[in-house]
Each structure stands twice: as structure tokens, then as C-alpha cells.
Amino acid sequence: MRNIENEIFNTLLEDGFQNSSAIASRLGLSPKMVQRRIKQMNNQERFKVIVVPNFVELGFKAWARIGLVVDPALLKQVVSELIKHKSIYFVAYSIGAYDIVISVDFPNMRLLHDFANIYLNNIEGIISKEILLLEDPVKYYRFRWPVKNTANDNIAQNTGRHIIDELDIKIIQTWMDNALITAAMIHKKLGVPYSIIRSRMRYLKDNHLVNLEVRLNEAVLNYVWVTIGIKTKSKSNIISTLQVLAEDPRIYLVSRCFGRFDIIIAAYFPNLDALMKFTKTKLGNIEGISAIETCLHGTPLKYHNLKFDNLADENPEF
Numbered sequence: 467m468r469n470i471e472n473e474i475f476n477t478l479l480e481d482g483f484q485n486s487s488a489i490a491s492r493l494g495l496s497p498k499m500v501q502r503r504i505k506q507m508n509n510q511e512r513f514k515v516i517v518v519p520n521f522v523e524l525g526f527k528a529w530a531r532i533g534l535v536v537d538p539a540l541l542k543q544v545v546s547e548l549i550k551h552k553s554i555y556f557v558a559y560s561i562g563a564y565d566i567v568i569s570v571d572f573p574n575m576r577l578l579h580d581f582a583n584i585y586l587n588n589i590e591g592i593i594s595k596e597i598l599l600l601e602d603p604v605k606y607y608r609f610r611w612p613v614k615n616t617a618n619d620n621i622a623q624n625t626g627r628h629i630i631d632e633l634d635i636k637i638i639q640t641w642m643d644n645a646l647i648t649a650a651m652i653h654k655k656l657g658v659p660y661s662i663i664r665s666r667m668r669y670l671k672d673n674h675l676v677n678l679e680v681r682l683n684e685a686v687l688n689y690v691w692v693t694i695g696i697k698t699k700s701k702s703n704i705i706s707t708l709q710v711l712a713e714d715p716r717i718y719l720v721s722r723c724f725g726r727f728d729i730i731i732a733a734y735f736p737n738l739d740a741l742m743k744f745t746k747t748k749l750g751n752i753e754g755i756s757a758i759e760t761c762l763h764g765t766p767l768k769y770h771n772l773k774f775d776n777l778a779d780e781n782p783e784f
Contacts, residue, residue: 533564540591562761602722695727703754
């Protein structure tokens with residue numbers, strides 16, 4: 467017997483947020499049925515819609531995941547401070563080598579350098595940090611980029627092929643605050659003619675500068691989210707390993723890494739058993755991998771347009 471709700475849910479996860487008619491056509495269902503089921507899942511808070519920017523095409527050259535070791539007595543204070551920073555798009559408690567994991571994106575390396583060596587150093591409670599620079603991203607949700615032979619090839623390409631201006635940036639920022647906002651609502655908020663806002667939003671979507679993605683609600687579904695650092699047997703194994711990992715639907719981030727690891731991935735699983743099976747049967751069977759290090763995350767306290775400031779006052783949950 468078909469589990470229609472799961473089919474719709476999985477389609478949203480794989481293909482991003484879309485209208486009911488598109489999903490109905492793919493699954494052979496009526497648009498009204500799809501609309502009703504999506505409404506039910508939304509009422510159950512099974513998923514959240516987020517706007518994910520295409521960091522590579524927008525010209526961001528300093529994308530990193532940073533692990534922080536923090537004084538336990540100041541953990542909540544540190545998290546509350548990190549949530550406020552506009553360039554930090556991911557904040558979560560973690561288990562493993564770090565107490566907190568954050569993700570950041572900056573237009574250039576100088577800004578990342580200042581962030582790491584001035585901003586983070588001035589936050590009371592941070593004991594140490596490890597910066598994992600995502601120097602050659604291959605996959606982020608539905609965004610895909612070619613695997614490069616060397617990191618230098620990637621640096622040459624990631625200059626931002628699309629020219630965006632201050633209005634585009636304001637639209638993206640407003641859109642990220644509310645993924646389901648309409649052009650009419652942005653028109654009223656920014657005071658820019660509706661036709662211009664509508665045209666700009668269409669351009670951003672059609673050229674894959676932003677995607678509307680569906681993210682599982684960890685607090686409701688209790689999924690396990692992880693960052694995994696991977697070491698390869700030799701540099702010659704990196705390209706083939708990146709290609710294999712990018713094809714796995716459970717992995718939403720794949721990148722060559724500058725730092726202690728050769729590759730960084732981020733993924734989600736329905737439970738710990740599924741994670742253990744993945745590390746043993748999937749990663750364990752990739753010939754080029756020599757070692758892995760897994761870092762478990764709690765429910766994110768901030769993720770793109772989603773901010774859960776109230777959770778920073780609670781005890782970490784995993």
C-alpha cells in the first residue's frame with residue numbers, strides 16, 4: 467500500500483519546496499490531495515522551509531565550518547552571542563571534538579580572518595577553535611558544482627558569474643527571514659515597485675542563486691544530524707571520493723577541506739543505527755577513505771532564516 471504522505475515528504479526533501487501541482491504531476495496524485503497533505507504536515511511542524519543562497523555563484527570565497535571548545539559555565543552565553551552575527555548561518559551544540567559548531571560565509575578571506583582572530587577571540591568563554599575551510603564545495607542541498615582537479619582551479623572559477631546589486635542583497639536577506647514571503651510583501655517592506663521585485667526574485671530562482679529547500683524539523687522528527695571529517699589515503703583519492711559522496715541523498719554538504727581533513731560532509735539520518743550503518747557500509751566501502759571523525763549536532767539554534775534564540779537558554783539536547 468502506498469504511503470502517500472511519505473512520498474510527498476520525500477519529494478519535498480529531494481526537490482525542494484514547490485507548488486502542489488508539480489508534486490501531484492510527479493506522483494500521479496490530485497493537486498488538492500497534495501495540498502491537503504502538505505498542510506497537514508505543516509500543521510504537524512514536520513518540516514521547515516528555508517531559503518538557501520548559492521554561496522559559490524554569489525561570489526563568496528570564504529566558506530567555513532568552525533568547531534569551538536567552550537567553557538561549560540559560559541556555554542549558553544557564547545551561543546547567545548553567536549546567534550546574533552549575520553554571517554553565521556548555522557549554530558548548534560555538538561558532541562565530539564567540539565562543544566559548538568558554527569558555519570559562516572564571507573565574501574573574502576580577509577573578513578573570515580578578522581572574524582576568527584578578532585570577533586571569536588573577543589567572546590568570553592571560547593577556549594579554542596578549529597577552522598575547516600570549505601575550499602572546493604561540490605554539493606550543498608540541490609546546488610552542485612564541478613569537482614576540480616586542484617583547489618586552485620576552484621579559486622579561479624568562484625568569482626561570481628552573476629552581477630548582483632544592493633537591491634538583490636536586500637531581497638535575499640528579506641527572503642531568508644521568511645522563506646514563504648511574496649513579492650507583494652517584499653514590495654511593501656522595501657518600498658520598491660512590485661514589478662521590479664517580482665522580476666528580481668524570478669531571476670534569483672531561475673539562475674539558481676537561491677533555492678527554497680525543505681529541512682526536516684529535528685525537534686519533531688528526532689533525526690540525527692552530523693558533520694563528518696574525512697581523511698583520504700592520498701591526494702589522488704580525493705576527487706573520486708568527492709564524486710561518490712555527492713551522489714548520496716542523505717548527504718547535503720560535500721566539500722574539499724583545507725585543514726585537518728581532506729573532505730567535509732554534513733548529513734542526516736533517522737536514528738543512530740542508520741548513522742552507524744552509513745559509516746560502516748557506505749564510508750567503510752569507499753576505497754580512498756583512510757579515517758573519519760564524526761561530530762553529532764543537537765537541534766540547530768540558528769539555520770539560515772530559522773533562528774531559535776529561546777533554545778539557547780535550554781540544556782543541549784541530542
